[in-house]
Amino acid sequence: MNPLCWSTCLWLWFMCTGMECLPKLHLSSRDQYDGGTTIRIQFYIDDSVKADKDDVRIFLETVIGQATTDLQSHAYFNVKNIKLDYRITKVDPALENILQSSIIPPYMYLDGIIDALTAYFDTYNMNGNPDINCLVTNHTINNRDNIRKAYGFSKDTTLCKHSVSMLLAYAPYAAYHAGRKFTEQIRDSLDPNDVKYYQQEKIKDYLSQCKGSFGPEDPDVKPPEPPTPPVNPPEHPDPPVP
Numbered sequence: 001m002n003p004l005c006w007s008t009c010l011w012l013w014f015m016c017t018g019m020e021c022l023p024k025l026h027l028s029s030r031d032q033y034d035g036g037t038t039i040r041i042q043f044y045i046d047d048s049v050k051a052d053k054d055d056v057r058i059f060l061e062t063v064i065g066q067a068t069t070d071l072q073s074h075a076y077f078n079v080k081n082i083k084l085d086y087r088i089t090k091v092d093p094a095l096e097n098i099l100q101s102s103i104i105p106p107y108m109y110l111d112g113i114i115d116a117l118t119a120y121f122d123t124y125n126m127n128g129n130p131d132i133n134c135l136v137t138n139h140t141i142n143n144r145d146n147i148r149k150a151y152g153f154s155k156d157t158t159l160c161k162h163s164v165s166m167l168l169a170y171a172p173y174a175a176y177h178a179g180r181k182f183t184e185q186i187r188d189s190l191d192p193n194d195v196k197y198y199q200q201e202k203i204k205d206y207l208s209q210c211k212g213s214f215g216p217e218d219p220d221v222k223p224p225e226p227p228t229p230p231v232n233p234p235e236h237p238d239p240p241v242p
Contacts, residue, residue: 038085044090059178064084066183078203089127095116099116102116125163125215131163131164132165133166136169190203191206
């Protein structure tokens with residue numbers, strides 16, 4: 001064998017053995033993401049929602065699509081690479097029983113429900129430690145006072161520091177409006193001691209603190225489809241609550 005053939009064979013041998021020794025890497029969806037700003041949301045569907053899984057999925061896709069578009073816009077966070085990563089599950093029976101004490105149809109003790117959600121998930125959350133725990137309900141979000149038939153409710157201002165609890169009305173007939181309300185709840189959950197909603201130059205840095213995580217995913221459950229871009233969203237955002 002002449003020197004040229006020998007060197008070629010030797011080079012090919014090194015290449016093949018080197019490839020065999022390389023570790024086989026599996027990239028999760030989180031690893032493949034481009035490093036943008038991510039907020040992780042766990043949706044819990046309560047027993048009042050009688051719709052099938054596909055209808056609920058389509059509704060939440062629309063909500064997430066609307067909220068993502070809003071938060072990317074100058075009217076809200078102006079964070080172009082923001083991503084709302086989410087999962088959907090049913091409320092477990094233990095939590096359902098706890099929540100019933102705050103529901104007297106057609107009214108809901110909204111502060112009590114939020115406090116109950118926070119206390120329950122602080123104790124143990126099999127779904128991990130997401131940035132937002134959101135209960136989706138078909139009960140009317142109505143406190144007999146200043147909140148009547150709302151699309152959602154929240155009061156926590158601990159986003160990116162401690163899981164925020166929220167309520168979202170199951171409103172497939174007004175999914176874009178529900179999405180806008182969800183946007184506003186995310187905006188209003190910023191810690192005002194660290195950043196104000198109008199300080200857009202600081203918001204992205206603040207959101208970099210969001211390190212929420214999900215629990216192990218059921219292999220039989222398909223991940224949510226990418227959100228559907230809004231077709232006919234509300235024209236103007238509601239003014240922020242002072």
